[in-house]
Amino acid sequence: MNRRLAMVAVLVYSGIGLCAQPSQTVSPDLPYLRKAGSFTQLIVDGKPFLMLAGELHNSSASSTEYMAPIWRKLAAMNLNTVIGTVSWELLEPEEGKFDFRLVDDQIREARRHNMRLVLIWFATWKNANASYVPMWVKTDLKRFPRVQSKDGTNQDSLTPLGEASLAADAKAFRALMRHIREVDTQHTVIMMQVENEAGLLGDSRDRSPLAEKAWSSPVPSELMSYLQKNRDRLIPEVAQVWGAQGYRTSGTWPEVFGTTPHSDEVFMAWHIGRYIGKVAEAGKAEHPIPMYANAWLVQNEKQLPGGYPSGGPVSRVMDIWRAAAPAIDLLAPDIYLPDFKGVCASYTRSGNPLFIPEARASVPNLLWAIGQHAALGYSPFGIDSLNEDHPIGQAYQVLGGMIPILMRYQPEGRVMAVVEGEERSQTVRFGGYQMNITFGGMRRPGAATPQPTAGSAQQPAGPSGYGLIIHTGPDEFLFVGTGLNVTFAADSPGPRIARLGTVDEGRFEHGIWVPGRRFNGDETGGGNRVMLRGPGLAVQKVRLYRHD
Numbered sequence: 249m250n251r252r253l254a255m256v257a258v259l260v261y262s263g264i265g266l267c268a269q270p271s272q273t274v275s276p277d278l279p280y281l282r283k284a285g286s287f288t289q290l291i292v293d294g295k296p297f298l299m300l301a302g303e304l305h306n307s308s309a310s311s312t313e314y315m316a317p318i319w320r321k322l323a324a325m326n327l328n329t330v331i332g333t334v335s336w337e338l339l340e341p342e343e344g345k346f347d348f349r350l351v352d353d354q355i356r357e358a359r360r361h362n363m364r365l366v367l368i369w370f371a372t373w374k375n376a377n378a379s380y381v382p383m384w385v386k387t388d389l390k391r392f393p394r395v396q397s398k399d400g401t402n403q404d405s406l407t408p409l410g411e412a413s414l415a416a417d418a419k420a421f422r423a424l425m426r427h428i429r430e431v432d433t434q435h436t437v438i439m440m441q442v443e444n445e446a447g448l449l450g451d452s453r454d455r456s457p458l459a460e461k462a463w464s465s466p467v468p469s470e471l472m473s474y475l476q477k478n479r480d481r482l483i484p485e486v487a488q489v490w491g492a493q494g495y496r497t498s499g500t501w502p503e504v505f506g507t508t509p510h511s512d513e514v515f516m517a518w519h520i521g522r523y524i525g526k527v528a529e530a531g532k533a534e535h536p537i538p539m540y541a542n543a544w545l546v547q548n549e550k551q552l553p554g555g556y557p558s559g560g561p562v563s564r565v566m567d568i569w570r571a572a573a574p575a576i577d578l579l580a581p582d583i584y585l586p587d588f589k590g591v592c593a594s595y596t597r598s599g600n601p602l603f604i605p606e607a608r609a610s611v612p613n614l615l616w617a618i619g620q621h622a623a624l625g626y627s628p629f630g631i632d633s634l635n636e637d638h639p640i641g642q643a644y645q646v647l648g649g650m651i652p653i654l655m656r657y658q659p660e661g662r663v664m665a666v667v668e669g670e671e672r673s674q675t676v677r678f679g680g681y682q683m684n685i686t687f688g689g690m691r692r693p694g695a696a697t698p699q700p701t702a703g704s705a706q707q708p709a710g711p712s713g714y715g716l717i718i719h720t721g722p723d724e725f726l727f728v729g730t731g732l733n734v735t736f737a738a739d740s741p742g743p744r745i746a747r748l749g750t751v752d753e754g755r756f757e758h759g760i761w762v763p764g765r766r767f768n769g770d771e772t773g774g775g776n777r778v779m780l781r782g783p784g785l786a787v788q789k790v791r792l793y794r795h796d
């Protein structure tokens with residue numbers, strides 16, 4: 249904690265997506281999570297913040313020289329947050345000897361380019377294996393025991409039951425967080441990812457002697473009482489595994505949860521969650537900023553744990569993680585699957601705030617996450633290899649200027665997303681109006697007139713129309729999008745006929761409206777509709793009126 253700042257007790261939102269708890273005493277300007285309406289917001293420098301982010305490739309931040317030209321590019325792409333990395337092997341190459349240079353370089357460069365940092369702690373788990381632990385850990389299998397397969401073969405993964413491994417990882421992470429507290433007085437680092445895509449691949453359960461012993465021991469009372477206390481609001485998948493054994497309130501793991509691969513997954517989720525929760529707790533003892541764990545997702549309905557990392561924070565075991573890791577504030581999906589909307593919905597269950605640390609660079613998905621789920625942020629993976637003129641950069645520019653607007657209206661449920669799905673049109677009811685939206689008609693750079701959309705060979709893959717609608721006041725809306733054509737009908741008591749009053753194009757700079765052209769005539773289809781044609785996201789301020 250920054251000792252130079254006055255200590256005041258503030259409401260800190262802690263525990264995975266549950267409730268605001270009056271907890272630690274923290275300095276008032278540390279980043280923290282705050283409940284806002286039915287959502288949660290990330291507060292940075294005392295104000296709600298939206299992470300318009302990108303995650304670096306795994307090895308980029310291991311070389312300051314390699315990173316040198318990248319910072320400028322990321323700033324040019326209008327990122328306000330970079331997800332960088334810190335690896336245990338480089339932070340503590342010799343036990344007890346820490347090298348913080350790469351951390352300092354990332355903080356300095358992010359600050360110089362006016363960006364914030366989320367840092368990934370690559371340690372015990374990186375995509376379910378142990379490739380990032382230091383050599384002194386890799387080579388000492390006695391002190392740092394491995395997961396074992398049924399035939400006793402040691403795997404490339406530390407067992408979460410290894411208390412010495414946990415102590416060593418937590419000690420290193422604590423040293424990292426102490427260092428960040430000391431050097432990062434401006435709070436460039438706003439959040440930490442603890443480990444990366446944890447879990448076990450190749451089997452649903454660790455078969456090492458330590459794990460076998462735990463498996464036939466009683467289920468810890470913390471988990472039993474958590475499940476009993478929250479029985480009525482458990483995620484259905486957890487209720488199902490527990491219910492299949494008759495909701496037993498004590499017994500060994502197989503007695504309480506059965507012996508299916510999903511029973512094994514619950515066992516692994518508890519032990520991995522507990523381990524990562526303890527690592528996070530050690531870090532928070534020094535510098536209590538928000539921390540999350542990210543998930544390699546279940547790839548299809550038929551896939552069993554072990555096909556995806558068993559015990560990782562997939563949404564079906566969120567309750568187990570919540571009980572095991574109260575120091576982890578949220579669970580975050582890495583979304584590479586086509587069903588982006590479905591994954592977002594599954595990760596907002598039971599109040600988990602949505603943050604997407606890894607995804608493909610998709611403007612429609614970015615808007616969906618923000619508009620539909622008030623996501624804390626969105627972050628394409630491998631941002632350093634995207635072209636500088638990728639559309640995500642323009643989208644970040646437009647949204648970056650309107651963060652105060654989005655943050656103001658989000659908690660009141662006055663922001664929504666529209667993204668073309670299978671239908672070429674959608675009707676939404678919002679702010680007292682029925683809006684009929686047809687998609688398409690995007691103008692390409694350099695084109696004088698709208699181009700054909702559906703089925704066109706030149707059409708980019710994905711939706712041809714998408715946007716946000718923000719209800720800013722009675723009869724007033726902001727539209728942010730492209731490929732949208734919107735007509736309006738009255739949908740609340742009062743005069744029956746709805747018409748366009750005024751339509752202004754413009755942009756926001758630091759939350760302040762900067763008007764451009766007044767749209768009318770051809771630009772509103774003769775005063776009948778709002779048309780956002782791009783290229784790129786455009787912003788229009790629309791005022792409607794009603795008469796009989």
Ligand code: DGJ
Pocket residue numbers: 306375444445582606629
């Ligand atoms: C998911 C991992 O979390 C990342 O670190 C990276 O390895 C990507 N996959 C690669 O696509």
